[in-house]
Amino acid sequence: MIDAAVLRVCGQPPTIARRPVPVPADDEVLVQVVAAPITPLDVLCASGASYFGAPATPYVPGVQGVGCLPDGTAVWFATSAGMRPGDGSMASIVAVRSDDVVPLPPGAPLELIAALGLSAVAALSALRAGAGSSALSTPGGDGGLGQVVVLGAGGVVGQAAIQLALLGGARRVIAVTRSPASLARAAALGAAATVPLLPDDSETGLADCLRDAAEGPVDLVIDPVFGMPAAAALRVLRPGGTLVNLGSAAGATAPFDSATLRSGSLRIVGYTNNALTTLERASALTEIAAHATAGALTVTHEVVPLAAVAEAWTRQAIGKAYGRMVLSIVDR
Numbered sequence: 425m426i427d428a429a430v431l432r433v434c435g436q437p438p439t440i441a442r443r444p445v446p447v448p449a450d451d452e453v454l455v456q457v458v459a460a461p462i463t464p465l466d467v468l469c470a471s472g473a474s475y476f477g478a479p480a481t482p483y484v485p486g487v488q489g490v491g492c493l494p495d496g497t498a499v500w501f502a503t504s505a506g507m508r509p510g511d512g513s514m515a516s517i518v519a520v521r522s523d524d525v526v527p528l529p530p531g532a533p534l535e536l537i538a539a540l541g542l543s544a545v546a547a548l549s550a551l552r553a554g555a556g557s558s559a560l561s562t563p564g565g566d567g568g569l570g571q572v573v574v575l576g577a578g579g580v581v582g583q584a585a586i587q588l589a590l591l592g593g594a595r596r597v598i599a600v601t602r603s604p605a606s607l608a609r610a611a612a613l614g615a616a617a618t619v620p621l622l623p624d625d626s627e628t629g630l631a632d633c634l635r636d637a638a639e640g641p642v643d644l645v646i647d648p649v650f651g652m653p654a655a656a657a658l659r660v661l662r663p664g665g666t667l668v669n670l671g672s673a674a675g676a677t678a679p680f681d682s683a684t685l686r687s688g689s690l691r692i693v694g695y696t697n698n699a700l701t702t703l704e705r706a707s708a709l710t711e712i713a714a715h716a717t718a719g720a721l722t723v724t725h726e727v728v729p730l731a732a733v734a735e736a737w738t739r740q741a742i743g744k745a746y747g748r749m750v751l752s753i754v755d756r
Contacts (some may be wrong), residue, residue, distance in 0.1 A: 428515035429733040429751070432482045434472030437737035438514065440730065443484070446511070446519040453493060455501055455520050459538040459727070460489035460513035462740045462749040469506025476507040488541045489513030490534040491754070498528040500537055500709055514733065516754050526706045532717045539725035539748040540584060540716060542697055545708045546670050547584035547646065550695045551592060554644040554668040569594040569643045573634060573657050576648040576673055577615065578606025580748050583723045584712075585646045586613045591720060594644075598637050600630075600653060609724065621653060627679060630656035644668070651675025658684055658692075666691040727752050 426445055429438040448454050466485045472478035488502050489512075502524040505512025512518070528537065555569055572589045576582045577599035586597050598617045599610035607618040617637035621630065630653060634642070641662030647654045651674030658667055658680050669692065684690070697705070715721035724747025728736045736749045 426516040427730060427753075428484045428511070429486075429730060430482050431470050431479075431485050434470060434478055434481065437734040437741070438470075438485055439734055443515065445517055448519040451521055451523070452519045453522050453525060455489075455491040455493060455499060455518050455525070457489050457491040457513055457516055457518055457753045458498075458755075459491075459535045459753060460486045460751045461538045461541055461725075462733075462737055462745075462751065463487060463542070464740070465542075466506060466512075467737070467741045474506075479506045480509050483509075484511035484513075484515050484518075486513030486515075488538070489518070489753075490528070490538045491518075493525075498530075498532055498534060500526045500528055500541065500713065502542070502705070514730070514751060514753070516730075523702050526709045526713075528713050529717045532713055535727050535750050535752065536716050536722060536725065537713050538750050539580070539723050540712055540721065541709075543580040543748070544584040544588070544712045544721070544723070545700070545705060546695065546697050547581050548588050548708050548712060549697070549700065549704075550646055550668040550670050551585060551589055551644070553693050553695050554646070554666040554691075555592075570640060571596045571598060571638055571642045571644075573598045573600065573638075573642050573645045573660070574610075574615070575600045575645065575653045575657060576671070577601040577610045577618075578603060579648060579673070580723050581648045581670065582646070583609070583613060583747075584721065586610055586615050587721050588712075588715075589646075590614045591715060596639060598634065598642070600634070600657075613722075625652070625656075627652050627656045627659070631659040634660045641665070647671070649674035650678050652679065654678040655680040655684075658690060661688060661690055663688045664690070666693060668693045668695050670695040723747060725750050 430441040431438040501520045503512040578601035599615035645657040645667040648671035650672040
């Protein structure tokens, strides 16, 4: 028998239960799980109100995790828990499709990679979508970018985007976020300028602050928030510049106008990890793991034991988590 976090009722946090050891199918491998993050996607799927439909319960949530194969190889892996029938990463042993397993480098910081995971994949892929296929292709290379604005810079995607933009050759990053702690963190991660997002900010006012913070034209906006901040950021893009949207934390709609788009020949690109092939996702994860192992990429996260899953899940669901909540499941 193994320990697992089991979600029995949609909208409620999972609780600990004992489960049989999974039996892998022909295309699966067993992974002894070291750590699994609690992500917004996990909470959304488990709410029963996601676009995937209500999941069949009971099930073990967790769309990603890190662990070890039977031969001791450290790996990152993905699951479809909550999106399709089957169990996920929040258990001491899981059966995972071989194609969804990505080997990690020796000495990889597993809990950090669990925290980065698909959020960092989204940040890296969004940067590439906005910069073009030749940009951000090599660490420290010429990414073809001058300045990048990162909205929602206090979140996991935003923190990763700051660092990955600089690693990919961006000259300068401007970070936009709400709290003083997040602004200080963004500066520590390498943002050359930080702009506070205040409750009474207007589109025009935030755009003026961004112009003041910028040294010349802005090439790219990474936007996990949409809403008014996205509309303000569009106003400071250079002609032909790009905004890549990958979330809507600040609003499902944004009040930008046709004249702003047309006068600057601007591009707005929508991004989702769901569009990646398995190989593309593995390639991005491999690069992220290399940066993390080298000490060049980090993100705020809090590690808690599996036994505390209900409290940690609730904190994630109500926005009281300190960065990414990561469940420590089996000591390596």
